[in-house]
Amino acid sequence: MTPERWQQVKEAFEAALEQEPHQRAAFIERTCAGDEELRREVESLLESHEKARRFFDHSAFDEAVRAFAEPDIEMAGGRIGVYEIIREIGKGGMGAVYLAARADEAFEKRVAIKVVKRDMDTDEVLRRFRTERQILARLEHPHIARLLDGGTTEAGHPYAVMEYIEGQPITDYCDAHKLSMVERLKLFRLVCSAVQYAHQNLVVHRDIKPTNILVTTDGEPKLLDFGIGKLLDPALDGQAVPTTITALRMMTPEYASPEQVRGEPISTASDVYSLGVVLYELLTGHRPYRITSRQPYEIMHVVCEQEAERPSTAISHQGSGIRDQGSETTDQEPRTTNRGPRTKNKLRKQLSGDLDNIVLMALRKEPARRYASVEQFSEDIRRHLEGLPVIARKDTLGYRAGKFIKRHKAGVAAAALVALTLIGGIVGITWQAKIAAEQRDRARSEAAKAQRINSFLQGMLSSPQVNQKGREIKVVEVVDEAARRMEKDLADQPEVLAEAQRTIGTTYMSLGMYEPAELHIRAAADMHRQLFGEEHAETARSLVYLGQVLRSKGDLAGSESLYRRALAVQRKVLPKPHADLVETLYFLGEVLNQKPDATAAEPFLREALEHSRQLFGNEHEMVAKTLMSLGMARQFQADLDEAESLFQESVWVFRKLPGRRPYEMGNALILLGDQYMAKGDFAAAEPLLREGVDFFGDYFGESHPIYAGALTYLGRLYNRKGDYMRAEPLARTALKIHRQTTPEGSLLLVRALSILGTSLTMTGRAAEGESYLCEAIGIQRNALSEYSWAIACTESDLAECLTVQQRYTEAESLLSQCYPGIKSGLGESHHRTKEALQRLVTLYEKWGKPDQAAKYRALLTHSRDK
Numbered sequence: 001m002t003p004e005r006w007q008q009v010k011e012a013f014e015a016a017l018e019q020e021p022h023q024r025a026a027f028i029e030r031t032c033a034g035d036e037e038l039r040r041e042v043e044s045l046l047e048s049h050e051k052a053r054r055f056f057d058h059s060a061f062d063e064a065v066r067a068f069a070e071p072d073i074e075m076a077g078g079r080i081g082v083y084e085i086i087r088e089i090g091k092g093g094m095g096a097v098y099l100a101a102r103a104d105e106a107f108e109k110r111v112a113i114k115v116v117k118r119d120m121d122t123d124e125v126l127r128r129f130r131t132e133r134q135i136l137a138r139l140e141h142p143h144i145a146r147l148l149d150g151g152t153t154e155a156g157h158p159y160a161v162m163e164y165i166e167g168q169p170i171t172d173y174c175d176a177h178k179l180s181m182v183e184r185l186k187l188f189r190l191v192c193s194a195v196q197y198a199h200q201n202l203v204v205h206r207d208i209k210p211t212n213i214l215v216t217t218d219g220e221p222k223l224l225d226f227g228i229g230k231l232l233d234p235a236l237d238g239q240a241v242p243t244t245i246t247a248l249r250m251m252t253p254e255y256a257s258p259e260q261v262r263g264e265p266i267s268t269a270s271d272v273y274s275l276g277v278v279l280y281e282l283l284t285g286h287r288p289y290r291i292t293s294r295q296p297y298e299i300m301h302v303v304c305e306q307e308a309e310r311p312s313t314a315i316s317h318q319g320s321g322i323r324d325q326g327s328e329t330t331d332q333e334p335r336t337t338n339r340g341p342r343t344k345n346k347l348r349k350q351l352s353g354d355l356d357n358i359v360l361m362a363l364r365k366e367p368a369r370r371y372a373s374v375e376q377f378s379e380d381i382r383r384h385l386e387g388l389p390v391i392a393r394k395d396t397l398g399y400r401a402g403k404f405i406k407r408h409k410a411g412v413a414a415a416a417l418v419a420l421t422l423i424g425g426i427v428g429i430t431w432q433a434k435i436a437a438e439q440r441d442r443a444r445s446e447a448a449k450a451q452r453i454n455s456f457l458q459g460m461l462s463s464p465q466v467n468q469k470g471r472e473i474k475v476v477e478v479v480d481e482a483a484r485r486m487e488k489d490l491a492d493q494p495e496v497l498a499e500a501q502r503t504i505g506t507t508y509m510s511l512g513m514y515e516p517a518e519l520h521i522r523a524a525a526d527m528h529r530q531l532f533g534e535e536h537a538e539t540a541r542s543l544v545y546l547g548q549v550l551r552s553k554g555d556l557a558g559s560e561s562l563y564r565r566a567l568a569v570q571r572k573v574l575p576k577p578h579a580d581l582v583e584t585l586y587f588l589g590e591v592l593n594q595k596p597d598a599t600a601a602e603p604f605l606r607e608a609l610e611h612s613r614q615l616f617g618n619e620h621e622m623v624a625k626t627l628m629s630l631g632m633a634r635q636f637q638a639d640l641d642e643a644e645s646l647f648q649e650s651v652w653v654f655r656k657l658p659g660r661r662p663y664e665m666g667n668a669l670i671l672l673g674d675q676y677m678a679k680g681d682f683a684a685a686e687p688l689l690r691e692g693v694d695f696f697g698d699y700f701g702e703s704h705p706i707y708a709g710a711l712t713y714l715g716r717l718y719n720r721k722g723d724y725m726r727a728e729p730l731a732r733t734a735l736k737i738h739r740q741t742t743p744e745g746s747l748l749l750v751r752a753l754s755i756l757g758t759s760l761t762m763t764g765r766a767a768e769g770e771s772y773l774c775e776a777i778g779i780q781r782n783a784l785s786e787y788s789w790a791i792a793c794t795e796s797d798l799a800e801c802l803t804v805q806q807r808y809t810e811a812e813s814l815l816s817q818c819y820p821g822i823k824s825g826l827g828e829s830h831h832r833t834k835e836a837l838q839r840l841v842t843l844y845e846k847w848g849k850p851d852q853a854a855k856y857r858a859l860l861t862h863s864r865d866k
Helices: 003-017 021-031 036-056 058-069 123-136 170-176 181-200 228-232 240-248 268-284 296-305 311-317 341-351 354-362 374-385 397-407 409-418 422-461 475-489 494-510 514-532 537-552 556-573 579-592 602-616 621-636 640-656 664-678 682-700 705-721 724-741 747-761 766-783 789-804 808-826 831-847 850-865
Strands: 083-091 095-102 111-116 147-152 158-163 167-169 213-216 221-223
Touching: 003 021, 003 036, 021 036, 083 111, 167 170, 170 181, 170 213, 170 268, 181 221, 181 268, 181 341, 181 374, 268 311, 268 354, 268 374, 311 341, 311 354, 341 354, 354 374, 494 514, 494 537, 514 537, 537 556, 537 579, 556 579, 579 602, 579 621, 602 621, 621 640, 621 664, 640 664, 664 682, 664 705, 682 705, 705 724, 705 747, 724 747, 747 766, 747 789, 766 789, 789 808, 789 831, 808 831, 831 850
Parallel strands: none
Antiparallel strands: 083 095, 095 111, 111 158, 147 158, 167 213, 213 221
């Protein structure tokens, strides 16, 4: 629609609004006589205006502000629960935000408390507040302000206690610190990591804007009010208008997506759009649209119909990339700056091309045409920063050749010296164009596939079963529903169905539900084999995921076989280095680390580490994970000094990673703590093990088998310290979780059984402890094909239990067998070897055989001197 035509429609619409409702039809008939298109546009605006009237009604909004302005509690010195109010730090249409601290001085850290205004405290809101608060409390991400507590005031008003963030809105921070384009993009990617993490946990923000993204003094962004709108929105069974009315108090039209403004169902695509608006503002200094009034038709027209100007064009006549000082509810002209034409030309050049297209793809009016996920949005920015082709960029020959030349300047220069003829140059360019076209086609194919899968899964989130009123929805219910509908809904798209099978399977795996995970990933592997054949990268990838499931179930032999099959295919079909190849090498090394041959894993892990550094540099997740596993390999070979060094480097790299740390960071913390424990440095070990337990509890929840595994390490520390009463409940909790989540006979049960058996033995309940230790040994002998140091260590624990019961002959038989096995497998200087020697000394002392006791005491002294 042209500006002139829009002005004509707008004038007719405004005139129609001045008529009485029953007179409007006749008025429109007279005004639009002979112009059917004009009549349709005016009638459409009237319909939209009526639907949204209450949503944008000024009197309603003013009433909300007046209701809010009436104080619900005293300001400074007042109390909310255990918190004492210091001062008010913000207010809005829904309530107030107060700075507070615990009145009982349990901790000194200050918090922000958001109190809901009185006309929102309905039974439905309170119920949803309690239910959803549990979900938000688990959004543990370094760039999300944490929900710490919540409840209801004495007056019955719901409140939420949030982490208090001292910082500036991201736009103000970037301007104040004069961040470059690249620095702004990197900071924005950290915000994307927080939003993507929330999406993975089935939470949509719905109100992303600069004032909800604060940057601390040390440059760390924090996303605020995450999901609060969802908490407080009654969401009356998908009825668009009530949802939109509630959204009045939550969303800012300048940052809202077209589907939000129209009152349509909201998905993660809405957050992609809002992030696009924020990025536009970060790069150009102002928002992509000018909303000059609060009339519904004006907002809908601007947001839903107007196309955003390219950032590189906008910056030419709208300042120089410094954000305007207008508030978020008005759109003033951006402030002028003293930057000259040279600066503007530089910024325009930086924005032109990739960044123009990346931003505009996020701002597309149709959700299905935006990035399929925030992760894909962020990944396109990363590819731009690294000079790689991006999904959002047009695939012209000049663009592809330009990208190639920027990435391979030295190679292009050398080729120019060799290829001095015109024909040589043409051949070279044609070849590069072919390579770039293949990259483009692969990127487009993967993007299309990702979009179809995303659309399918989003459909699950908006299905009647998920949106059914009055019931709490768990993640597993959504996944179950997706699994049930998948084959029917995607039957005509076999590649997408195969990918969806794998996605559902890995989701079950992340939930610790290994049986359905195996079912779906096996189906994916079979489909990929039928579609592409055995020797194809997708088939290999599914085999790797299946190996992960079997490994999680304790089937080490099965997982090793699958990894080796996948590796053989990947070595044939993938270039070196390649991320999939690195991952398989790493997984295979991890499995081999659990076999009796302590040297088997090391070559695969060293190859994975070399390729990881070539692909990603030194500060990358895969580098950290591989360092950790290589440390385990060296530990098993009794090179404890190198193992400790590798674990330390791994933890250091994990801590340097932006965004939410991967779950393997918890493993690195546990392993470094375990290494200190092996050296007897319990003071250094305990905080690391506790941090690992807390990390896994926050990451997976306290009913997940990985969390249970972390508990056993902390339990073993307490056993080593002689604090058996603290070890026992940890082992019992871990054992209960493992019995509920893992198959009978899984190796994951062994450590919990062993720690529980030892703690019972040493607290006067040896007979009970013996039953757990025997169960552990039985599991190991069934699961492991060979006698190993792992079995020997558990036999050593059982021998101690028998000694306590004065069953000396049985204890001697076990120790004479397991001590050589531990020494051979772990080395003479390992603490488990020394522990077995000490148990031999104790056995013979109690048995009244001083000569034998002296013999092993001498060996123990010799090993301690090493």
